[in-house]
Amino acid sequence: MSLQRGQRQILKHIDWTIQPRENWAILGLNGAGKTTMLKIIHGDLWPSEGQMEVLGGIFGHTSIPELTKRIGWVSTALQDWLHPGDLVEKIVLSGKFASIGIYEQFTKAELERAKEILSEMGGAKLIGKSYRVLSQGERQLVMIARAMMAEPELLILDEPCNGLDLFAREALLQRVAKIATMPKSPALLFVSHYTEELMPCFQNVLLLKDGTVFQQGKRDDILTDDTLSHFYAAPIQTARIGTDRLAVYPR
Numbered sequence: 001m002s003l004q005r006g007q008r009q010i011l012k013h014i015d016w017t018i019q020p021r022e023n024w025a026i027l028g029l030n031g032a033g034k035t036t037m038l039k040i041i042h043g044d045l046w047p048s049e050g051q052m053e054v055l056g057g058i059f060g061h062t063s064i065p066e067l068t069k070r071i072g073w074v075s076t077a078l079q080d081w082l083h084p085g086d087l088v089e090k091i092v093l094s095g096k097f098a099s100i101g102i103y104e105q106f107t108k109a110e111l112e113r114a115k116e117i118l119s120e121m122g123g124a125k126l127i128g129k130s131y132r133v134l135s136q137g138e139r140q141l142v143m144i145a146r147a148m149m150a151e152p153e154l155l156i157l158d159e160p161c162n163g164l165d166l167f168a169r170e171a172l173l174q175r176v177a178k179i180a181t182m183p184k185s186p187a188l189l190f191v192s193h194y195t196e197e198l199m200p201c202f203q204n205v206l207l208l209k210d211g212t213v214f215q216q217g218k219r220d221d222i223l224t225d226d227t228l229s230h231f232y233a234a235p236i237q238t239a240r241i242g243t244d245r246l247a248v249y250p251r
């Protein structure tokens with residue numbers, strides 16, 4: 001699949017298959033094309049050439065609005081679209097209808113479910129608060145709960161740790177890891193600039209560079225000094241954090 005905008009080819013011959021129940025992390029420098037690729041997966045953009053199949057639906061043969069409802073999307077950019085005066089639980093509930101506000105009738109049970117999901121995500125104390133007053137970390141938690149409200153089969157997390165302090169970031173990453181252990185967990189796609197954010201549940205890594213797949217495969221094969229030094233075109237050193245996390249430094 002490729003995507004052209006004017007003279008520029010933003011994505012070039014992306015060939016990538018995600019098997020059921022696989023979780024993937026995507027790494028790439030600013031402007032590599034990560035968000036654009038996710039927008040295509042989400043059905044917001046159409047590739048200029050090639051074929052796309054997402055959750056068994058082939059683009060051109062499947063209803064994109066129906067497909068989009070099966071995909072959760074979390075990014076700080078999405079926060080700008082919300083109505084900040086809404087109560088937190090209403091924002092979570094809106095995920096059920098894949099809408100920004102709530103324009104449909106909802107049942108008491110649905111509202112209770114929204115509160116339950118918030119609590120499961122560690123956000124019980126946010127219930128009853130206006131979204132406007134929340135910290136960035138709390139907002140991201142609400143966004144994840146909102147995405148989970150629709151029981152997605154695929155959950156896209158586009159740099160979800162942006163703007164979080166050290167502890168809020170760790171708390172959010174633990175929530176993401178917990179989602180991965182749920183019996184009906186969605187497949188997870190996690191975009192980040194920082195390898196230390198890649199929890200062990202992300203066993204697969206795709207490196208995107210200048211709109212092309214530089215390398216993809218098992219995490220242990222990709223996150224090496226050698227591969228990352230070639231990828232970033234700079235000497236890179238990896239350092240283990242605990243048993244299962246990895247930090248990366250320019251040498």
Ligand SMILES: Nc1ncnc2c1ncn2[C@@H]1O[C@H](COP(=O)(O)OP(=O)(O)OP(=O)(O)O)[C@@H](O)[C@H]1O
Nearest residue numbers: 005006008010028029030031032033034035036037
């Ligand atoms: N509609 C468009 N028209 C022209 N260029 C675009 C369009 N959308 C994106 N681009 C360009 O495509 C490139 C890839 O953008 P994208 O947002 O996908 O990168 P990214 O890897 O997500 O970057 P970042 O890490 O900074 O978020 C950028 O150079 C961007 O300016």
